[in-house]
Amino acid sequence: MSLHETDYELDGFEPADEEHEQHHDHLDISSFKVLAEHRTDTDSYFVLLDEGATWGIPGSPQLRAVHVSRDLSARTFEIDSNELPLYAMAQSYLIARGCPSDALSPQEGVHDPADDVTRALEARVRGDGDRFALLASYTADMREPVETVVMLRSLDPQAVPEFRILRERFDCDSNTHTLREGGFETYGAAGDWWEAWSDEEASGAAAAGSDRTPQPGPPRPGDTRAAGISTATRPLNTIPPGPVSADRRRAI
Structure with a gap:
């Protein structure tokens, strides 16, 4: 390249x-x-x-x-x-x-997409980007594969799920990437997934990068998460979320 x-x-x-x-x-x-x-x-x-x-x-x-x-x-x-x-x-x-x-x-x-799921999600990110705010992101370039995670919040107060996490994984061998998303009904649920990802314990479609239809990661007790994903994003502002503060993001 x-x-x-x-x-x-x-x-x-x-x-x-x-x-x-x-x-x-x-x-x-x-x-x-x-x-x-x-x-x-x-x-x-x-x-x-x-x-x-x-x-x-x-x-x-x-x-x-x-x-x-x-x-x-x-x-x-x-x-x-x-x-x-x-x-x-x-x-x-x-x-x-x-x-x-x-x-x-x-x-x-x-920057080649690895599959049709990635192509479709990236098209939505490009086209429907005025609907979300960027809360946090982290690029883990020391992982294998390299990963980037992004937390978003809908600007529509009626949107369900309100929070989204996008996860990109880059395969250095094929020089391709996958993008997956998960929907989270609450900020706490999204933060739980983020913390699990930071500890390399996250699962679910936002985490797995599989070929199946994206679904949210598994809930913790007391959390509810919505499975449907209809739009994606362009960041409009940068507001570090509470449990994923600037200091915490730097430590991940």
């Missing part, structure tokens, strides 16, 4: 303000490599891999979605970006900012 460094094509352009200048400086580093990109005369969209993330805070997202917009008359630019745990979330973030929905497929061998 050969990835290249970013070229934001900003020669002859000035930042629209100091904030965009600082943002550009932060993104203009060699550890960011391009997984996919789409360009027009005025806009550029990138999904980047931060190869240096593995040496930073444990569990941090390793992907970044970047949108560069250029004002051709004023010769200025603005940069908008977000650090995200899953490739489909990065796509959804950029689609919401004007990128065509089919323009950010990665090159073959970069």
Whole structure:
């Protein structure tokens, strides 16, 4: 897999303000490599891999979605970006900012889904991303296989189940990944599964990455969990959940 460094094509352009200048400086580093990109005369969209993330805070997202917009008359630019745990979330973030929905497929061998279940779930993540908030994520790149888990909460107070966990597993041998989800009726149930996963004891479809229809993990006594899953997500904010606090996530 050969990835290249970013070229934001900003020669002859000035930042629209100091904030965009600082943002550009932060993104203009060699550890960011391009997984996919789409360009027009005025806009550029990138999904980047931060190869240096593995040496930073444990569990941090390793992907970044970047949108560069250029004002051709004023010769200025603005940069908008977000650090995200899953490739489909990065796509959804950029689609919401004007990128065509089919323009950010990665090159073959970069981020290949292993099965139809993964393809279908990632399509929902890309398309229905305005329905959920991101509560927490953790990328366990020291595990074999590498895993990323994401906890989401529905923005619809009537949604059942209210909480979702997505689990991606990357197979280094085949260079493919699976994505599965589980639905949890309560925050406590989702937190229990998360804690079990952190101790490498989680089970269920969100955990197992099997070919069967995704189901939530097994409940603990007193918990109830809904099995139906109808939508997936783009993160809208980052609110660390209570039992999975920032400190706890870093220790997992």
